[in-house]
Amino acid sequence: MDIKTIAPATKALRPRPLSPNIQIYRPQLTSVLSIANRITGVVLSVGAVGLVIWLSAAAAGPEPYAMVQRLIGSWIGRIVMLGFTFAFFLHLCGGIRHLVWDTVHGFELRSIYISGWSVVAASVLLTVAAWAAGLSIGGWL
Amino acid sequence: MNRPSFRSPLGRAIGLGSAKSGWQHWLVQRVTAVALVPLTLWFVASMIAHTGSDYPVFVAWLRTPFAAGGMILLLIALFHHTALGLQVVIEDYVHSGARFAVVIAIQLCCYGLAVVGIIATLRIAFGGE
Numbered sequence: 001m002d003i004k005t006i007a008p009a010t011k012a013l014r015p016r017p018l019s020p021n022i023q024i025y026r027p028q029l030t031s032v033l034s035i036a037n038r039i040t041g042v043v044l045s046v047g048a049v050g051l052v053i054w055l056s057a058a059a060a061g062p063e064p065y066a067m068v069q070r071l072i073g074s075w076i077g078r079i080v081m082l083g084f085t086f087a088f089f090l091h092l093c094g095g096i097r098h099l100v101w102d103t104v105h106g107f108e109l110r111s112i113y114i115s116g117w118s119v120v121a122a123s124v125l126l127t128v129a130a131w132a133a134g135l136s137i138g139g140w141l
Numbered sequence: 142m143n144r145p146s147f148r149s150p151l152g153r154a155i156g157l158g159s160a161k162s163g164w165q166h167w168l169v170q171r172v173t174a175v176a177l178v179p180l181t182l183w184f185v186a187s188m189i190a191h192t193g194s195d196y197p198v199f200v201a202w203l204r205t206p207f208a209a210g211g212m213i214l215l216l217i218a219l220f221h222h223t224a225l226g227l228q229v230v231i232e233d234y235v236h237s238g239a240r241f242a243v244v245i246a247i248q249l250c251c252y253g254l255a256v257v258g259i260i261a262t263l264r265i266a267f268g269g270e
Contacts (some may be wrong), residue, residue: 041230048219048254050219052258052261055257055265058199058203058261059261059262059264060264065196090187095178135192140193
């Protein structure tokens, strides 16, 4: 069929096409890391509040400090801290990637995927290394 | 449609909107990011080194000028970076009239928390016992 004969009919049946948005676009490394950088940023904001609570507890004395430390040392606390550690390293590595981009380097598609997977690998490795070091110093390993 | 323009780049840019304050937000976000790379790595390394250490050991560490100074610099850079970052997130997703109020509230919270953290650090650094 000729396009001119279809066009008026489809125009009536279908709504106007939309530009690709997050709900219909297949997730890719680039888009996932972009939103991950934002999500980890928001998560780390909550972590920053935790840092202030922790410092305030330490300033208040040994008992409040011990209470916060017990909370961090509990299983839920440790899982939360593991999440914060990974969020921190992902945001750090992603942020460094952004700083490199700001110097107008690494914009070729190949470079973007190499740096993207490097961010993922480095974040996982640094999280594992940090926890292995912490657990061995703390005497749990 | 695609005829070459005889207007200068400046002539085409003029009148399109402000380029006065947006770039400073962008730049300070980067400056604080660069500052946070060594500061956060130092903080995480210090936390790892103090895993399982008790209160006196931790306090003795935070009483050294290096650690106290580092912690205060970390709090300043961290909350400045957080305020700028959360502002962008809110501006992207909050479209109602509440946007301005939410941005102000978040920024005041960030600077308030930074001050609380700095005072806590100073109390430990200059505390008695």
